[in-house]
Amino acid sequence: MNTTPAPDDTALGEHLRRTLRTVAETITDNGQAPTSDTVVPFFERPSRKPARKNIAIAAAIAVTGLGLVAWNTFEDGEIERIPTEAALMQGSTEGFDWWLIPSAAIGHTNPCGVAFPGVELVSSSTNKPGQEWNTGGVNYGLNLLDEQAPEDGTFTYDCSNPQSEFDETAWSGDPTLMNVGFTRLGRNNDPDSPWGAFAAMHPTIEQINVIVDGNTIDTIDTVTKTDEPSGVRYAGFTIPSDACTFRLEYLAADTETPVLSKTSTIC
Amino acid sequence: MTRIEHVHRENRLSLIRLGFLLTGSQHEAEDLVQTAFAGAQPRWSEIDQPVAYLRQVIVNRAKDAQRRAFRAPPSPTEAITHIDEIDETFAAILELSEMQRAVVVLHFYEDLSLVDIATILDRPASTVRSDLNRALTHLRKAVS
Numbered sequence: 001m002n003t004t005p006a007p008d009d010t011a012l013g014e015h016l017r018r019t020l021r022t023v024a025e026t027i028t029d030n031g032q033a034p035t036s037d038t039v040v041p042f043f044e045r046p047s048r049k050p051a052r053k054n055i056a057i058a059a060a061i062a063v064t065g066l067g068l069v070a071w072n073t074f075e076d077g078e079i080e081r082i083p084t085e086a087a088l089m090q091g092s093t094e095g096f097d098w099w100l101i102p103s104a105a106i107g108h109t110n111p112c113g114v115a116f117p118g119v120e121l122v123s124s125s126t127n128k129p130g131q132e133w134n135t136g137g138v139n140y141g142l143n144l145l146d147e148q149a150p151e152d153g154t155f156t157y158d159c160s161n162p163q164s165e166f167d168e169t170a171w172s173g174d175p176t177l178m179n180v181g182f183t184r185l186g187r188n189n190d191p192d193s194p195w196g197a198f199a200a201m202h203p204t205i206e207q208i209n210v211i212v213d214g215n216t217i218d219t220i221d222t223v224t225k226t227d228e229p230s231g232v233r234y235a236g237f238t239i240p241s242d243a244c245t246f247r248l249e250y251l252a253a254d255t256e257t258p259v260l261s262k263t264s265t266i267c
Numbered sequence: 268m269t270r271i272e273h274v275h276r277e278n279r280l281s282l283i284r285l286g287f288l289l290t291g292s293q294h295e296a297e298d299l300v301q302t303a304f305a306g307a308q309p310r311w312s313e314i315d316q317p318v319a320y321l322r323q324v325i326v327n328r329a330k331d332a333q334r335r336a337f338r339a340p341p342s343p344t345e346a347i348t349h350i351d352e353i354d355e356t357f358a359a360i361l362e363l364s365e366m367q368r369a370v371v372v373l374h375f376y377e378d379l380s381l382v383d384i385a386t387i388l389d390r391p392a393s394t395v396r397s398d399l400n401r402a403l404t405h406l407r408k409a410v411s
Contacts, residue, residue, distance in 0.1 A: 012407055013375060019356040020376040022348050024284035027293055080306045081313075128389055130303065130324030 079131050082122055088223045093238040096185035097124040098196050100236035102225055103137055112159035117141070117166050119225075119234045121196040123185040136183030140200035140232045142170035168232055175202035175252055176260045182239065195239040195266060200232055201250055209249040210237050239266065271311045275304055278318055282325060288372045289329040291361045299325045323387050326373065330365045352410070359409035367402040370395055 084090070086105035091098055099122050104115035106122070118139035126134040144165045171177045178201040186193030199208065201222065210218040217240075222233035239246050247263045279300060286296025303324040307314060314320050346354045360371060366388070373384045381399065385392040 009403055009407075012403060012410070015352075015356065015410065016360075016371065016375040016406065019353050019360070020288055020372060022350065022353050023357045024288055024376065026347055027280070027284045027287050027296070081310060125389060128323070128327055129320065130306070130327040 079127050079129055079133060081129065082124065082127055088119060088225065088234060089236045091236070091238065093185060093194050093196075096194065096196075098122060098185055098236070098238075100198060100223075100234060106133065106135070108133070108135075108137070110165060112162035114162050114164050117164050117168065117232075118200055119198060119236075121183060121198045121236050123183075123196060125186050126184075136181050136196065136198060138179045138181045138198050138200045138234075139166045140171065140179060141166040141168035143167075171202065175204050175250070177202065178205075178250065178260070178262070180248065180262065180264055182264070182266055185238065192241050194241045195243070197237050197239050197246065197264075199235045199248060201235070202252075203231055203233055204252045205233050205250045207251045208235055209251065210239070211247040211249065212239060212243045212245075271304070271308055271317070274317050274321075278321070282321060285322065285372070285377070286325050286329060288360075288376055289326065289365075289369060295329075299328050302328065322377070326369055326387055330369060356406070356410050359406055362409075363402050363405060366390075367398050367405075370398045371402050371406070374399060 082099065083101060083105045084099050087099035087101050089100040100119050101122055102119050103109075103117070106120060107115070108120065109115050116137065116139055118137055120135040120137035122133075122135050144167055178199055180197065180199045182195045182197040184190060184193040185196045197210075201208075203224075206222055208220050208222060209216045210220065218237050220235045220237050222235045224231050224233055243266065245263055245265045247261060250260045250262070282300045282303070283293070283296045286299040287293050290296055290299070300321075303321045306324065307317065307321060311317070347357060348354055360368060363371065369388060370381075370384055373379045373387065374381065379387070381395050382392050385395045388395065390398075
């Protein structure tokens with residue numbers, strides 16, 4: 001890449017350098033820095049308002065009505081690092097590295113402080129140190145809040161007895177129930193970015209086919225969380241940037257025929 | 268391994284200055300630097316290039332903070348240097364979008380190449396070059 005400014009920009013560049021240097025030098029230290037290497041500071045975060053959690057239902061397909069079964073989250077929590085050691089699946093697509101990570105390992109909780117039971121797809125491109133989390137996630141099970149949700153969708157969390165709002169066992173008798181979501185691996189408004197997609201499904205679903213435009217583009221072996229080897233199964237996969245829909249065939253362990261074929265529209 | 272207190276002592280001021288150029292606020296700049304060190308401290312031993320890491324955190328948090336606040340670009344009402352052409356140019360820099368401002372500050376103050384800036388901002392280098400060109404167009408008009 002040519003980083004040399006055009007000739008007519010040279011004078012402007014020099015002026016900008018002088019401006020920025022002169023302005024910067026007006027800032028002096030107020031004396032908070034330690035004076036010796038023997039001083040071990042403890043870097044407390046500046047006081048700030050309580051973390052704001054803004055979970056928006058987006059790009060989600062839910063088999064139940066109102067609950068936060070799949071979501072994209074933009075959270076006011078600084079990313080210190082992506083806990084890749086907790087990843088259940090990982091991949092790299094068109095230069096985008098991504099991981100499927102339990103929400104608990106990321107630290108995402110409901111308003112009562114209970115970790116979401118599901119998983120989130122984390123792209124390195126949109127989750128840099130210092131940024132806010134920008135992930136897509138999915139949970140599994142009956143959302144207990146649906147039982148109390150009024151028609152306007154306003155949920156009430158009772159934190160006197162903090163618990164997860166997802167009852168996974170309620171879906172144990174029906175392998176056709178699942179949740180699917182997706183998010184861009186790159187910037188959310190970048191039409192050239194491939195999609196990262198994720199699904200949560202019944203413990204008997206060990207494999208899924210990913211179908212785009214009638215062609216099976218991937219077959220995914222589903223995974224469980226490491227501490228729940230017989231529990232809910234999850235899958236992460238990618239969809240081309242220009243795809244408008246994708247279809248999943250969920251293959252149960254005890255049958256060769258799909259238990260469900262589910263089409264998701266993403267464009 | 269460079270100790271965190273050494274990096275803090277040697278770089279705190281320069282990082283605050285970077286934060287100030289990005290935000291136009293010394294208070295906010297000091298918060299950004301303190302937050303960056305606080306976030307880095309628990310895993311300091313894992314960070315290969317602490318100063319580069321801290322700089323990236325500060326740049327990205329400065330951008331995020333301004334998006335969160337939904338506020339107008341910072342615009343100091345008081346003269347900073349009392350040199351008219353300097354103060355007017357800095358005011359014009361603060362009028363840029365947070366992304367264009369970050370590119371200008373990183374390129375002309377930190378002397379980083381556009382490729383290095385692209386890495387910090389996680390944008391294609393070609394996009395960074397477009398950001399810079401648009402910023403220079405605005406600044407050229409502002410200072411002419």
